[in-house]
Amino acid sequence: MRIISIAFSIALLVLISALNLVAGEITGTVTVKGAADNGGAVVYIAKNKDMKFPAPVQEPAMNQKNLKFAPHVLPVMVGTTVKFKNNDKVAHNIFTPSPAGDMFNLGTWKGDQVKTHTFNKSGEVVLLCNLHPEMEGFIYVAPTPYFAMTDATGRYKIENVPAGSYTIKVWSEHGNARPQKVKIPEKGTVTVNFTVK
Amino acid sequence: MKKSLLLSLFLIFGISVPLILAQSNAVITGRVSDGILPIAGARVIIQADTAWVTTDSQGRFRLPVDRYRSNPVPVMVGKKGWFNGSWRLEKGRRNAELILAPVPQGDNPHYRWIDPAPSSGGMMGTMMGGGSQTCGSCHENYYDWWKESSMAKTTRNQRVLDQYKDAGAARKICADCHAPAAAVQAPGQTDLLKVAQQGGVETEGVFCDFCHKIKDVKVSFKPGVQTLKFSRIERPSRRLGMMSTRPVMAYGSLADVVTPPMAAGFNPALSKSEFCSSCHLNGRELPGKKTWDYKAVYPDASPEEFQNGRIVPNQWTYREWKNWQESLAANDPNKGQQCQDCHMNWTQDMLPYDKYIVRSAGGGMMNIMIRRLRVRRDPSTIHPHKFEGATVKRLQNTAFLLLRPSLQGNRLSVMVSVTNTNAGHRLPTGVTFRNMLLLVQATDSTGKILSQTGGPKIPEWAGKGSPGKGNYAGLPGVGYARITADDHGNINVPFWEATKIVQDNRLVPRKQDVQNFVFNAAKTRNYITVKATLIYRKSFKKMADKYGWDTGDVVMEKTSKVVYK
Numbered sequence A: 001m002r003i004i005s006i007a008f009s010i011a012l013l014v015l016i017s018a019l020n021l022v023a024g025e026i027t028g029t030v031t032v033k034g035a036a037d038n039g040g041a042v043v044y045i046a047k048n049k050d051m052k053f054p055a056p057v058q059e060p061a062m063n064q065k066n067l068k069f070a071p072h073v074l075p076v077m078v079g080t081t082v083k084f085k086n087n088d089k090v091a092h093n094i095f096t097p098s099p100a101g102d103m104f105n106l107g108t109w110k111g112d113q114v115k116t117h118t119f120n121k122s123g124e125v126v127l128l129c130n131l132h133p134e135m136e137g138f139i140y141v142a143p144t145p146y147f148a149m150t151d152a153t154g155r156y157k158i159e160n161v162p163a164g165s166y167t168i169k170v171w172s173e174h175g176n177a178r179p180q181k182v183k184i185p186e187k188g189t190v191t192v193n194f195t196v197k
Numbered sequence B: 001m002k003k004s005l006l007l008s009l010f011l012i013f014g015i016s017v018p019l020i021l022a023q024s025n026a027v028i029t030g031r032v033s034d035g036i037l038p039i040a041g042a043r044v045i046i047q048a049d050t051a052w053v054t055t056d057s058q059g060r061f062r063l064p065v066d067r068y069r070s071n072p073v074p075v076m077v078g079k080k081g082w083f084n085g086s087w088r089l090e091k092g093r094r095n096a097e098l099i100l101a102p103v104p105q106g107d108n109p110h111y112r113w114i115d116p117a118p119s120s121g122g123m124m125g126t127m128m129g130g131g132s133q134t135c136g137s138c139h140e141n142y143y144d145w146w147k148e149s150s151m152a153k154t155t156r157n158q159r160v161l162d163q164y165k166d167a168g169a170a171r172k173i174c175a176d177c178h179a180p181a182a183a184v185q186a187p188g189q190t191d192l193l194k195v196a197q198q199g200g201v202e203t204e205g206v207f208c209d210f211c212h213k214i215k216d217v218k219v220s221f222k223p224g225v226q227t228l229k230f231s232r233i234e235r236p237s238r239r240l241g242m243m244s245t246r247p248v249m250a251y252g253s254l255a256d257v258v259t260p261p262m263a264a265g266f267n268p269a270l271s272k273s274e275f276c277s278s279c280h281l282n283g284r285e286l287p288g289k290k291t292w293d294y295k296a297v298y299p300d301a302s303p304e305e306f307q308n309g310r311i312v313p314n315q316w317t318y319r320e321w322k323n324w325q326e327s328l329a330a331n332d333p334n335k336g337q338q339c340q341d342c343h344m345n346w347t348q349d350m351l352p353y354d355k356y357i358v359r360s361a362g363g364g365m366m367n368i369m370i371r372r373l374r375v376r377r378d379p380s381t382i383h384p385h386k387f388e389g390a391t392v393k394r395l396q397n398t399a400f401l402l403l404r405p406s407l408q409g410n411r412l413s414v415m416v417s418v419t420n421t422n423a424g425h426r427l428p429t430g431v432t433f434r435n436m437l438l439l440v441q442a443t444d445s446t447g448k449i450l451s452q453t454g455g456p457k458i459p460e461w462a463g464k465g466s467p468g469k470g471n472y473a474g475l476p477g478v479g480y481a482r483i484t485a486d487d488h489g490n491i492n493v494p495f496w497e498a499t500k501i502v503q504d505n506r507l508v509p510r511k512q513d514v515q516n517f518v519f520n521a522a523k524t525r526n527y528i529t530v531k532a533t534l535i536y537r538k539s540f541k542k543m544a545d546k547y548g549w550d551t552g553d554v555v556m557e558k559t560s561k562v563v564y565k
Helices: A003-019 B003-022 B120-126 B140-145 B158-164 B169-175 B192-200 B272-281 B316-329 B339-343 B364-373 B539-545
Strands: A024-031 A042-043 A063-064 A069-071 A075-077 A082-083 A092-095 A105-109 A117-118 A125-130 A136-142 A147-149 A154-163 A164-169 A180-184 A189-191 A194-196 B027-033 B045-047 B060-065 B074-080 B084-090 B097-098 B212-218 B226-228 B237-242 B243-245 B248-252 B262-266 B282-285 B311-315 B397-408 B411-420 B435-443 B452-454 B477-486 B500-504 B512-520 B528-535 B555-565
Touching: A024 A042, A024 A180, A024 B555, A042 A075, A042 A136, A069 A136, A075 A082, A075 A147, A082 B452, A092 B282, A105 B097, A136 B272, A147 A154, A147 B248, A154 A164, B027 B074, B027 B084, B074 B097, B084 B097, B158 B192, B158 B539, B169 B311, B212 B272, B272 B316, B272 B339, B311 B500, B397 B528, B411 B435, B411 B528, B435 B512
Parallel strands: A024 A189, A024 A194, A063 A082, A075 A136, B027 B097, B248 B262
Antiparallel strands: A024 A154, A042 A147, A042 A164, A063 A069, A082 A117, A092 A105, A092 A125, A125 A136, A164 A180, B027 B060, B045 B074, B074 B084, B212 B226, B237 B243, B282 B311, B397 B411, B411 B512, B435 B477, B435 B528, B452 B512, B477 B500, B528 B555
């Protein structure tokens, strides 16, 4: 029994280091024209036929407070279940007209109840509130686990990308950026910059 | 032995003590009456709570009380037709007899409306009865919100007055909604221009005292004051300590407010869409026995909606909302939503949430006093009177655009869908000259505009001529509007002259309109940028040009996509 577990651990270690050996990272800056800052853009690797990856396990939260969605943009991988919470002093009714969100409507609620939705289609999901039209937030459902969101300066970093050739795309609520093709080496960093306009 | 003793102790203190605590002081019971007869259906509520109980046919109630609440408990009772009552009752009190005073029957046509603006005497003046009693003196936030709203501007709106001058005999009904406090003296007979020029409280549009004196609204195509029943009453002076007060009767949506000098009367009608229908449901009754073919434009309409074609709709917002509500399943999250839920709700610029219905007291000692008196409320029980409707901010959050371009050889196909995401009525709504334009444009990498080879074009009423001057007719796109007509072949006629509606493609709530466009992409290289823009206009272009108005264009939504060759 003990031997098996040791062997298993060794195998796991070998696997992890092997993965590390053949994984690179993508970094760069996204400039978002016409926006207050460069934050909230989602950079992701488009899916190609050969890609396989496990289903996501994390269940990130989208909150509502002071008549705002928090965070304003939540990037998730396809298949992710998102928890919707209301930490506001008034009731909200979240819904989306976006096909990637299956046009869900979570109904009206206030208080501690947590509602969920599983996002099985990739793409933009705009979040709206039936009671407060000015509320707007986004969930971007990325097709692969390789995605990152820019900080206010526009910097992003996608780690542990297996070596290979990919198309990298950007989503932003403020416009479009031209997709770029990159080759990720077995080790090292590739810099890719984008302009959203 | 020891174990069983411990177990017994646990059973006694661990289980029975919480049970006793949970039961003690947990309920107040009693009866609500007029002194003799029971009052059924009255709302009994602990002040500022969000839940309440209702009295049964014998006027009896059983009110659960949170055991952590301090003693005695402020219990309030409200029922339409009665002044709200207030008592301080001990927890666990049984058989309390709560007696309500009736709101006097009748209506005083010589009643003088209360000025909404804060008075110089502030609350002190109001309390002493010497100064003028005004709403804004104490309800500072409510006044500030209302003052900026279109409700405060209905009488002096220049666009309304410009059309008023041209409206001929039909104009005698305008004041019924636009200056209702004056028109109530002579419904269908009041000169709006004269009211607008004379000043005084009647010029303040739809103001606090006017709405809070409304007892009932009859849902009808008739305008404003012709649908209303009032309780315009004043109560006689009474002494309160050293001060003489003149209580102000006001109907409201809360059963749990009792603050002298106000004498509040609970009236749930104020929280219902029917209340708004008074002005936001209005049509023209065709002369003689004429009718129009409403089925040609509204095939699903019930004969009752337009009275078999006798009524040509103008302000039809209430009915648009009602049709939508009736189409929803019982478990739809939007079922039961009223106008007030969206148009009298919090917006980000009002935060932090206010917790007080009474905010100001005009300064000094009175301010200190009122701060002690006022009650902290859950913000969801406060209804900010901002009445956001077709404001820029609201318009920018009401529609959703989805753009899907696809390039096959030299043919660029563009699917655009427009969804009315947040309005509980059609989009646009209101009077017949509101309209909305969807503009779709495709440009190549050099900025050259691609020619349209298929799909809809913007209609003539969006203005013929230079697009730089807001004339968009003929461009790729869609015009959303309700098109009126008369019997001489004219379209877009003012609603007071319309004998029919010939088209209505305005967006129904939560429904999307999908349109397909085709562009010629033969000479393009690199990439094509496709843009879709949705614009709201207060009036048709021709009308704006006639009166020298700007069209009030608001970009509601825009989106773009890039297609690479």
